[in-house]
Amino acid sequence: MDCIFCDLKNKKMPAQIIAKNKDFFAIFDINPKAQKHILIISNRHAENFHDYFSKNPENFKSFIEITNSLIEKYSLSESDAGYKIICNSGEKAGQSVNHFHAHLLSGKIGNWQV
Ligand code: AMP
Numbered sequence: 001m002d003c004i005f006c007d008l009k010n011k012k013m014p015a016q017i018i019a020k021n022k023d024f025f026a027i028f029d030i031n032p033k034a035q036k037h038i039l040i041i042s043n044r045h046a047e048n049f050h051d052y053f054s055k056n057p058e059n060f061k062s063f064i065e066i067t068n069s070l071i072e073k074y075s076l077s078e079s080d081a082g083y084k085i086i087c088n089s090g091e092k093a094g095q096s097v098n099h100f101h102a103h104l105l106s107g108k109i110g111n112w113q114v
């Protein structure tokens with residue numbers, strides 16, 4: 001199965017990991033839609049939010065932990081711009097990589113369907 005995010009996870013493609021825990025890793029988006037655009041990606045391949053968390057609801061805790069650690073690392077709570085967390089699920093919702101990930105965005109967002 002061809003999957004860009006599995007390739008990043010398995011180091012088949014180079015990635016600058018900015019945070020990780022036992023279930024997730026985070027990188028900067030290669031094509032940022034905001035001044036700060038971070039992707040929080042599951043280690044385990046799953047198609048989307050529902051596919052991932054319906055099988056591993058207990059992992060929501062580590063999802064929150066890595067997300068909070070990134071909010072703290074980049075001082076997003078103190079940022080004037082605030083921040084958003086978005087999980088596009090399904091092609092019509094704007095999902096282009098079918099491996100579960102969340103977007104953590106801060107700063108002006110361009111023309112992006114949400
Ligand atoms: P989505 O459209 O919600 O599925 O989000 C996928 C995101 O992955 C897009 O914002 C892409 O810019 C980003 N992306 C795709 N390939 C890479 C990569 N190799 N490294 C970092 N971000 C990527």
Ligand code: ZN
Binds near residue numbers: 003004005006044099
């Ligand atoms: Zn994958």
